[in-house]
Every structure is written in structure tokens, then in C-alpha cells.
Amino acid sequence: MGANLLQSGFTRFCPLAIILKKAGVPTEQTINNSPELQTT
Numbered sequence: 001m002g003a004n005l006l007q008s009g010f011t012r013f014c015p016l017a018i019i020l021k022k023a024g025v026p027t028e029q030t031i032n033n034s035p036e037l038q039t040t
Helices: 002-011 015-022 028-032
Strands: none
16 A cells, blocks of 8 residues: 555556546546536
8 A cells, every 4th residue: 555655656647546437436527527516
């Protein structure tokens, strides 16, 4: 776990993020662009 965090800190590449995206877990970008969260 620590090595993965260190590696992703330098390369901005995280294998777990790819796995979670394929599993359908929403990303920060899709959450931020969600119409339910838009304030007027």
C-alpha cells in the first residue's frame, strides 16, 4: 500500500483507480459534474 502511494505520487498513475473505474465507481470528475450537485 505504501509503495503504491509513493509510486502514484510521482507518476500520477494508480492501478487501483483503473480497476475502480472499470467496476463503475464514479470518479471525482463525474461527481463534480453531476447535475444533482449544481447550485444555482
